[in-house]
Amino acid sequence: MQEINRETLIAKAKELLDAGTVDRLLGWKRGEFDWDVTPAVFTADNLGEFVYNSFCGANFSKYLIAETRKSEKKVLVFLKPCDTYSFNQLLTEHRFDRERVYAVGIPCEGMLDVAKIRGLSDNVASVTDGETVKIETLWDGEITSEREKLLAERCLNCKSKKHVAYDELIGEDGDVLDSHRFDEVERLESLTPDERYAFWQNELSRCIRCNACRDVCPACTCEKCVFDNPNSGLENKAAANEFEEKLFHIIRAFHVAGRCTDCGECSRVCPQHIPLHLLNRKFIRDIDNFYGEYQAGAEVGSRAPIVNFTTDDLEPSEAVRRDENA
Amino acid sequence: MPEIKDPLIPAIGVVTDIRRDTPDVKTFRVVTPDGVKPFIHKPGQCAMLSIPGIGEAMFSITSSPTNEDFMEFSIKKCGCVTDWLHSMEPGQQITIRGPYGNGFPVDTEFAGKDMLFIAGGIGLAPLRSVINYCRHYRDRYGKIDIVYGSRSKDDLVDYQEIIDEWATDSGVDVHLTIDREQEGWDGHVGFVPSYVKELNFATNKTAILCGPPIMIKFTLAGLIELGFSKEQIYTTLEMRMKCGVGKCGRCNVGSKYICKDGPVFRFDQLDELPDEY
């Protein structure tokens, strides 16, 4: 379960609101169920509806773009370690004004995946977090599960417990982790092209082109996306054919390559549970292999290798050769 | 199952004549491949025209139902379908489906009334159908007044027909106006809403407005000021449409589908709708 709780965060918010450091905060609003939380803007008046639990996984970095345009006053945002990478990347891309944000880093023990909980029961009355998670069901009594088995994929493969940006930290900072996040990429690389095609064909066949992955992605911050432009011929619609959904995801993966911090929001929000993060991780892995290790968002102002020419850069032909031999 | 009609499957139309009305408006004459009028319609109804591969769009039928030979559409160039239409030559086939919408109540609420038509720019297109219908059945209506304004003389649609036919009819008064002074223009100069107020029409008339939203807004206010009630004033709405038959959801405003329940509404009916048109 999380080291910090709702009360700690509310106390911190009250302190900063009272001191006038901030005039509002981004937080999660309580819903009908434990897993049902909504990102919202809070002031001192509605803090009662503020909630914090292991379903509060939304990455608030992208919300700062719109929120910092609303007022010159600072907004308080609570950032998990993974969110801070997106935060830095957005600053690198000059997408919001750092002066208008007060960032409080919060530790994270990993968020629960409601889809995995639904795998155990489809009638969840309540979820009590802990080393053993207790799921009270409507018709089957209490079910328990090891916490690890219910963690979101991105949390199982957490790349870092270290905050790379904050004004203030709650708790001890963690370290960059030696994760297994590329294992699945390596597995896909080891497949034959036909097998790999079949894998993606199967996964993407479920895509409904709702564009939630794009809408939530902190690297997708174009004011007008090409897929929303009627003149592009690619506007956001339910996929008109099989090719269109692949085109959408491939273009998107290319567009965020070198800027994607691997925050995993795309896969979290996909209503069809497509492992979209694997496309991005393939790019991250290739960049690491071809140009040296690079973590987008690790620091503000860093230039991604693929937009930064150096004379030592790998020749494209060499990249292709290595890829073929891989 | 070609024996079952589907509203989304169009028919072929042939464009037999193209007339340039203004720098950005052309009038297209359409018949079937057999050379007859595509279908029967009421004044104020619309049709979906398309060029396969380019797209489909909804246009009001400009010709009067009393024209038994062909159908006409006056179309302003303002998007990809209209660009394509403007670039075609006579003899081109297009697809056509319709008629869509309710049309004007020419045989019921308009019967026996003095008619006041007020149009701005391309807004004359849907009114031309009603005006010519009323002129055809002249004895069914009282006096007819037509106020029509445009940016310049060159932007007046159907100018020749207005001068040669409408203005010479007895019991039809045509009041033209353009936004700014122009060489060769000795008519009225000024915007439509203020001209309507200047003309100080008797308040027993049935008024029909069509034009840009800003013109509608101020003309409506002017008519109300003159003493007209909303129950006497009609307009025809424009919304994005795809199906034309009240299903695709695009033109849904409140419980109405503009393509099916409209596009013609009285202003008292519009008051019942949420302000999203």
Place this chain on the structure above:
Amino acid sequence: MRKLSLERLDALLSSISEKMPLYLPVDTDGGAHFVRFQSGLKPSEKLLPSKSAKDIFFPQSEELVNFKVDGKKIEIIDIRKECEDFVVWGVTPCDAKALRVLDNVFLAEPIDSFYKNRRDHGIIVSLACARPSETCFCQTFGIDAADPDCDVAIYKADGYLYLSPKTDKGEKLVASLADLTEDTDEKPVEDAKNTIRERLAKLPLANLKADAFGAGKTSKFFDAPEWSELSESCLGCGSCTFHCPTCQCYDIKDIDTGHGVIRQRCWDSCMYSEFTKMSAGQPRLTQKERFRQRFMHKLVYYPERYNGLYSCVGCGRCLRVCPIGMNIVKVMKKLGGNENA
């Protein structure tokens, strides 16, 4: 009423599929999805398929008509074919009711022949919900999950599957399965219905009421200040609309293949910025207006047009798929006042 042992379910499904195409929800990596039955496929035990049976009658995309263009000439190719009878198995009672909502739109004059063709030939077999989920609120809209509105209602009880035909189509289907099933009295089904209704009454959303909404409530809700807060974090992704069993907005698009033109229709969403955009203007400028349209349509505009029927069946999919946890239940509670608390 007929019954057969649940152990013989595969034989029953195989027998149906020998007669006509059979679609049923099957578990996949991404939840349960309707697929065409093949021997060995097991129906999903999940309560809700990821997407509803709507997809079978109004698919995500479909071809409407083809064209061949040759110089100034156009040829229209009507590609419609009358479909054969087919069975959709395991439709939830809410999804079955959703088809009635769609019927009002697609079967209104002028009739949509694509939808009608499938409706005429589709036989809906609906499984009463013995294990409703915490996200269920079909009762709010007057739906009885113990007594589905369909062609054949099926119940599972005491190791048996009970089949209760409710229409002529349903009678015919059940009669065609006579050699696999046996006659039974209604008692076990009546017991099953009672158990279901007891459970429905205990659901967390059992007390949600729609009474505050409906025809004539436009002016009451349209300018409500709550829309700003409700829509504040909406991403506008349209996931709710694409998973909704009653959403029916669509787009029509031409695809030039180089050999001809395919005119398709595909789902569209009122949540999208381009949905109402015209060269002349945009009546719904921000996400707030687009968000409001979706819920006003379901709760006020649709009932106003179609005799008080709401365009929501309480399936709860929007509760499950929304990336930001916003949904019709929160909208109804916020706008509908304390009576819904």
